[in-house]
Amino acid sequence: MATPREINRHMKSVGNIGKITKAMKMVAAARLRRAQEKAAASRPYAIKIKEVLSNVVSDPSVLAGLDAKKHPLLQKREVKKVGYLVLCSDKGLAGAYSSNALKMAVAEISECEDEVVVITCGRKARDFFTRRGFNVIQSHIGFSDRPTYENAVEVAQDAIKTFANEGFDKLNIVYTIFKTALSQIPTSETILPVEPPAKEEGKVSASFMFEPGEDEALKVLAPKYLETVVYAALVQSAASELGSRMTAMSSATDNAAKLVSSLQLSYNKARQAGITRELNEIVGGVEALKQAQN
Template sequence: MANLKEIRSRISSVGSTMQITSAMKMVSAAKLKRAQDAIVQLRPYADKLRDILQNISSTLDADAGGKLTEQREVKKLLLIVVTSNRGLAGAFNSNVIKKASLLLTDAKTSGAEVELLTVGKKGFDLLRKQSTIYKNSSSLWDNLNFDDVATISEEITEKFIAGEFDQVRIVYNQFKNAATQVIVDEQYLPVQIESGEQTAPSIDYIFEPSKEEIVKDLIPQTLKTQLYKAILDSNASEHGARMTAMHKATDNADSMRRALVLQYNKERQAAITNEILEIVGGAEALNN
């Protein structure tokens, strides 16, 4: 059984840990507010941009978008995996890495060659042992902005047009609320354009320039926005997951400290009782 000094040391250690987890929870809560505002503001724009693209292209042929909409046999796959640079966020990173590992296994089973573009050090450190890393863009988290993401999107688009990749997919955490993140695996390239009969009432618009040119201009902008939205989703999800994890860790540390204080009080009371019994026993021995 631990002595009083060891119990006091553990109580002090648990208290220090609780202070750290509580501080990290408050920091993540502050960052979550900004990250949540950013993704909530971007989502309507991204959804509307995609709706416009689908509405205009619904009356066009499937190949109206050029090579960016060209469906090919998947011989080479680029997998974009969005994780974080830091840990202590519960299952935030492990869920994404697990999903990416399953996709890697399925792709290799089908005979496709897979390369990875990692956004986040956690994904890079764990997945580089499983597949070739095409690029590590973990530095995006140092100063997250649309221009840097757009540069990566343009590079990927050029590689796809050149035929270096037949398909590009993104795996990330979609932000739902502070306690819930949804793993998303979505196709990035080729762009899937729905063609066929329009369900909405047909309105005769005059397009200038032509529909085909508008679609070709919209697709690159939609791709940049889609990638930026995925990264903003992951950013908000990371802070939400870390805040939740640190909240639980703080509660667990508090429960452990209470249990240790109770144990310490019991041990101290037992020690005091033993000392009193020894004193009384010694006094009786002297009297006899």
């Protein structure tokens, strides 16, 4: 049995850990709220740009008449190499967030029969894939829990360049959709070549005049659209990471409190046992003295 002193020391350290995890939980909660606001604020732009893109390509003749060489992003080619863009966290202590996203990515990759290259966002993903000997062609770090639009542009532009140089013929993105703080769903989507969103049914659009032409519009729109898709994924993943961290830290705090109370009990028991033993010794000693005197 541990001495009361040892138990006391253990109790203090667990209590301190509890304080730290509680602080981390509150930080994550505050930042989660901001991340959710950001996700909401980015929605109108994403919706609008999708609408404009579908307006541009709503006329089938527009797509058919396009010069394929001018719009490499929309061009479907024979798939020999598949790229995976995996979004993950930079830091740990976020529960199963990173490992869920990575598990999803690995499952996808193992099903893929073509050559695979990996682009990672987040330190955890980079470390994971380099350690396992995957072909990591690009890695972005430093913004997993607070992505800005510029980060999305950077990721998207790098991907576009590689796609144009035939670094891969198709790009899938693996990210985590934020449902609630308790549930985040890893998802995979194809983002390159760009699949123009289908027109909503029953919505008759006016025929647009293009200034300068639909060709130029599409040339600028396609990369912009990709940027918004990447940005949406980054924002979702950031919210998931923070949500997951919040939940993990909250349960860590609860566990610490539970551990402290069970340690308190064994401390009290050990202390009481010590007192009883000392009493016994004293009484025993007195008895022995009495007998010796008689």
